[in-house]
Amino acid sequence: MDWAWGRLGGKDVIDAVAAAALALTVGYAIVDPPGPSSWWPLWSAWPVAAVVSLPVAVRRRWPRAVLALACAAGVLATVAGAVAAGMIWLSFVPTVLVLYLVATVVPAGWSVAGLAACASAAVAAVLVFYAQVFPGLPATGWKSELPPYWPVEIGVTCVLLTAGWLTGTLVRWKRDTTARLAEAAVADERRRIARELHDVIGHSMSLIAVKATVANHVADARPQEVRAALAVIEQTSRSTLAEIHRVLGLLRSDGDPREAHLPAPGMAGLPELAAGARSAGVEVDLTVREEVAPPPAVAVSVYRIVQQALTNVITHAGPTRCSVTVDVDGRVATIEVVDDGPRHGRPPRAGQGGPGGHGGPGGPGGPGGHGLIGMRERARMYGGTFSAETRSEGGFRVAARLPYDPNGTVT
Structure with a gap:
């Protein structure tokens, strides 16, 4: 089961389930609408609902193309009179879900254009439906709880499309912000580690260079001073290696508190710094x-x-x-x-x-x-x-x- 889930992709399975649920909802609305029934055969409700909802199942593979497909399916179903009068906005819910995904993965300019195109197409389809299709539908024998009214259909559809686009845009902004903060944190950490290494190596190598120069100049005349200089070089080299090990340990540990590190230098190390400078x-x-x-x-x-x-x-x-x-x-x-x-x-x-x-x-x-x-x-x-x-x-x-x-x- 885990193998099948991983092969299909968890998100793809969720999208397929969402598409199936939408198809059932849209199909039921067409079969039992709040207003006049469609002139299409009753059995056609389910194929129409499946076609309208199918783009949700494949929206992650080709977001932009699927957005055009979802909007076109909703528009054609509406203009052809295959939808539920009073619940036309439900046929554009798949478009809303695809638009949300598009807004999370494409630049804002493109997603705004997608929102404008989908909203314009939906408004035009609703107006065509109520101007040409709705007058020819058979009247219902009872008062509808949700009477067909084109301003409501247009308003609900546009609100849903805008909400989907806005939610997707906010998600994209949050992801981009998080990524920028992460990049800034990495850059700050690199600068901090570079600064630490510069301080450690710069100080130690300066001291070692001075003592090595002294040892080289007095090698023949004062061998005792040469040994003292070599002792300072040895001690400085050991402490420097320990410091470099501590700094590089920060990179290897990746923030794991279980990793043991040498203690960071502090106020107690100031006398040692002074002693090192005196030796130079x-x-x-x-x-x-x-x-x-x-x-x-x-x-x-x-x-x-x-x-x-x-x-x-x-x-x-x-x-x-x-x-x-x-x-x-x-x-x-x-x-x-x-x-x-x-x-x-x-x-x-x-x-x-x-x-x-x-x-x-x-x-x-x-x-x-x-x-x-x-x-x-x-x-x-x-x-x-x-x-x-x-x-x-x-x-x-x-x-x-x-x-x-x-x-x-x-x-």
Whole structure:
């Protein structure tokens, strides 16, 4: 039974059942109409009802063609006098169901044209029926509960067609909106993961590059310092691999809470960041004032902003002196990273801009970099502010302010 259901398609079976139910309803209305009976033979009611309702059973295969077929069947049955006087609108219910489907799968412009064409054809058919067919029908011997009246027939038919089109259009709009939201969510997730990888790899590779350069220059004269540099490189590489494993685990898990992940970085990791920068030759003065522990999402953003700012200092200004201040008061997280710029008048490295070495076109502050862009995006997530500027006395200053509710949402 499941095999047959899958082969036929569940929706196709539902459409077939709906078409059969409509055929019975239309046929019964023709056999026992509220007004004068059709001049057609009594047995013809069932073939007519089947022809009028058949398009519903195949509407998913060729929606546009089936819409024309359903409307044409209703119009021909009406003009030929094979329908029930007083219940002509029932012959256009199959057209309504097909129009609903068309509105869900085709552009709005095409479905509007389909609605206009079907409504116009139905109105014309009803007017022809009451002008030419109805006067020749035999009069009933009793008063009808629903007397034939062409304005009512036209009104009900047009209302049903409009309702079917409007419902289908709303369904299509909801599907399109859901799809756009899903695409936006995927794009946001990609940007978030790219930002995470950029922060992790950028910081670690900058530190590794600095230590490798030091080791290469003192390899012969100071082997002990080489071993110390290699130890820093080893530790940094291990922590970087762990971080990359955590980020990539988000992709593999697909949001499955049963997947185990390494803990996300947070406020507790700031001293380790400072220690890593010190090992690369930057004198870091770290000050953390934390009245209340921030939500995890805020803590990650604080960590990443400090990490990227120190990466810029190591890459573009070190060795130098740098102060890092983080203040969390339960409502706002404030970050400030200030460096003194390259020592002894050392010129900026390739790609650096101003005295602090952070704002050139090739550096992280320029059009080709992503460091400052990533920090600015993290601040914007919380409706906060971000600034990065060269200091008049030399060096560079990065500041960010992240307002948040205690539950981690934007204030």
